[in-house]
Amino acid sequence: MKFCPDCAAPLARRVPPGDSLPRDVCDACGNVHYQNPKLVVGTVPEWEGCVLLCRRAIEPRYGYWTLPAGFMENDETTADAAMRETLEEAGAHIELASPFSMISVPRVNQVHLFYRARLRNLEFKPGVESLEVALVDEAKVPWKDIAFRTVGLTLKHWFADRARGEYGFHAEDIK
């Protein structure tokens, strides 16, 4: 951020009065421009013990496997975002269940949130951001080709909880 999005004047990086962190401050109009972490929201869509994975058709991690997920948009709830991303990336219609994992990734200023979900039918198909979509059981998960650590952690918790017969809510951090 170099210029004020409100008045186009150059921004200064400093701690505003009463604040404790450096911000992008406009000395022309006085506005302070905050930057905060983003929520990435998705699902673990299940069908008879298998989960639906998408192979990425975009960078980063083109060609690697992921759960359907993406940036939460303004004007939606976390549940809206989870359903929308699952439809967009996997063409899948789901019944959304409870939140399952929430993983902070401060290195990239993101919080990843995954819901449990059940596929309503098997009519899924790759969206424009996916090369292919596949239902896999635990033995067929491509662990070495998972796109993001939050996805790998979520899948590990999911299969462990399924084996236990009880699903928890998993909050953790990747530092």
Added chain:
Amino acid sequence: MKFCPDCAAPLARRVPPGDSLPRDVCDACGNVHYQNPKLVVGTVPEWEGCVLLCRRAIEPRYGYWTLPAGFMENDETTADAAMRETLEEAGAHIELASPFSMISVPRVNQVHLFYRARLRNLEFKPGVESLEVALVDEAKVPWKDIAFRTVGLTLKHWFADRARGEYGFHAEDIK
């Protein structure tokens, strides 16, 4: 957002190629500027069945009561944010427990997340954003003077779960 924060040219509001929502697009440098919901993170600090509330010294809702909470910052985890806000607003040192409530508020593009927590001692004191800080039992919660609906909902769940003898994780929306 009127001007490009990267090059100061005027921004256009339109749907970029391959996207589905209108964004702030710069026709000069080509950058697209996304806006996404923010996380507000806080705690329900407990001491022997009482919870610690703060009376707000800032707008919005000056003079009303709230739980310690605030915008999550870049470079921190949700747990970091919860501990920091509790220290900043209530001067309280806590032992953080598990996430307790997550409430989407799409009208203001926020997701509010509260953790359970235990006070380590009774040496709390109001920070600069609080007029006063008080430990209250259920009968003394100022229900009519609670600053935000997410705080009221969280407190209701907390006292109900305490009465039940089991704390859950509560995900909901305020639409």
